[in-house]
Amino acid sequence: MLKTIFLASDHGGYKLKELVKVFLIKNNYTIEDLGCFSLDAVDYPDYAKILSDKLKTYSNSQGISFCGTGIGISMAANRFTHIRAALCTSIEMASKSRKHNNANVLALGGRVLEDNLAIDIVNEFLNTDFEAGRHSIRVDKI
Ligand code: RB5
Numbered sequence: 001m002l003k004t005i006f007l008a009s010d011h012g013g014y015k016l017k018e019l020v021k022v023f024l025i026k027n028n029y030t031i032e033d034l035g036c037f038s039l040d041a042v043d044y045p046d047y048a049k050i051l052s053d054k055l056k057t058y059s060n061s062q063g064i065s066f067c068g069t070g071i072g073i074s075m076a077a078n079r080f081t082h083i084r085a086a087l088c089t090s091i092e093m094a095s096k097s098r099k100h101n102n103a104n105v106l107a108l109g110g111r112v113l114e115d116n117l118a119i120d121i122v123n124e125f126l127n128t129d130f131e132a133g134r135h136s137i138r139v140d141k142i
Helices: 011-026 044-057 071-077 091-099 115-126 134-140
Strands: 005-009 031-033 062-067 085-087 105-109
Touching: 005 011, 005 044, 011 031, 011 062, 011 105, 011 115, 044 062, 044 071, 062 071, 062 115, 071 085, 071 105, 085 091, 091 115, 105 115
Parallel strands: 005 031, 005 062, 062 105, 085 105
Antiparallel strands: none
């Protein structure tokens, strides 16, 4: 199956989700937007759960999650054993989250990140591979 990038957000990340969605579509990624779909207040754990359910079925895929800071949605997503969510605020963190941690979910804070930096982080995350080797041993211990 074609790799899908699943997007999930609460209201605090909604605007950044929409921006990232446009970027991904323009760059020919296959995406599925799991909501939320407006600025109306919702609870980020509900969207972390929806994303986690999708990634259980489509284990080859990746997720990008959003809330105001990225903290809540990453905490909630990481409660699921098949999720390795990385809250990233720099390109370096995005790179290492893939190379060393094999993160399958990127978490971003819509209220704390500059738009351009957020896009650069997304780009890095989606285009960096897990290095495996010694890192596999550590990831397997999580
Ligand atoms: C919602 O107001 C806000 O608390 C949420 O988006 C997030 O920042 C939580 O970690």
